[in-house]
Amino acid sequence: MFERFTKTAREVVLQAINVEAAALGARTVEAEHLLLALSQTIGVEHDTLIKALEAETAASLNAVGVSLRPHPSPSQTRQPRMGASAKIALHRALEMALARGDREIRAEHVALGVLAADVGTVPRALAIAGLDREGLAAKL
Amino acid sequence: MSALDGTQPKPEDALAAVGALRRLADRVEDDAVERALADGWTWLRIAEALGVTKQAVHQKHAKRLKEK
Numbered sequence: 001m002f003e004r005f006t007k008t009a010r011e012v013v014l015q016a017i018n019v020e021a022a023a024l025g026a027r028t029v030e031a032e033h034l035l036l037a038l039s040q041t042i043g044v045e046h047d048t049l050i051k052a053l054e055a056e057t058a059a060s061l062n063a064v065g066v067s068l069r070p071h072p073s074p075s076q077t078r079q080p081r082m083g084a085s086a087k088i089a090l091h092r093a094l095e096m097a098l099a100r101g102d103r104e105i106r107a108e109h110v111a112l113g114v115l116a117a118d119v120g121t122v123p124r125a126l127a128i129a130g131l132d133r134e135g136l137a138a139k140l
Numbered sequence: 141m142s143a144l145d146g147t148q149p150k151p152e153d154a155l156a157a158v159g160a161l162r163r164l165a166d167r168v169e170d171d172a173v174e175r176a177l178a179d180g181w182t183w184l185r186i187a188e189a190l191g192v193t194k195q196a197v198h199q200k201h202a203k204r205l206k207e208k
Contacts, residue, residue, distance in 0.1 A: 057164075060156035063150070063154060064154060119152065121156065
């Protein structure tokens with residue numbers, strides 16, 4: 001699948017796996033880790049996205065009556081596997097590149113794939129942070 | 141808890157909460173296993189406390205904790 005990805009798009013995926021998901025102690029790489037790796041591509045500060053994701057987790061847990069106390073991150077992390085939401089986002093990136101007649105998958109296509117989801121952690125976090133998901137996608 | 145006091149969360153919030161709870165449980169488990177090992181617990185004892193087999197807990201954590 002990655003043979004059509006540009007160097008930058010590959011770097012985004014590798015950063016999502018080895019930096020973003022790993023830093024959060026995640027077992028799987030999800031769309032939100034791609035989003036974090038794409039912060040420059042979409043023009044939103046990394047820190048803003050981290051805070052948005054934290055707020056989304058707190059809000060979701062709160063909806064079922066669970067309040068989150070800060071919990072230490074594990075000091076020794078594993079190599080995360082690709083998770084379902086990241087796979088869907090990458091698949092969408094491929095479809096969007098094809099639909100646009102582009103031969104290569106660029107970081108912008110990955111960003112479009114991530115931003116296309118209207119349910120899940122990414123759109124919820126962006127909404128909580130007051131970021132316009134469709135507006136961000138339109139600028140790509 | 142809102143689900144128990146009669147007010148039901150919206151499906152999108154409840155579904156998102158399931159994901160958040162799984163991620164939270166994973167983090168709590170990773171941290172707790174790490175600290176139990178540091179305190180000298182055996183894999184068998186950790187497995188029994190978690191309610192899973194020794195093989196399961198070993199497979200999930202041994203590689204991760206050895207790589208450091």
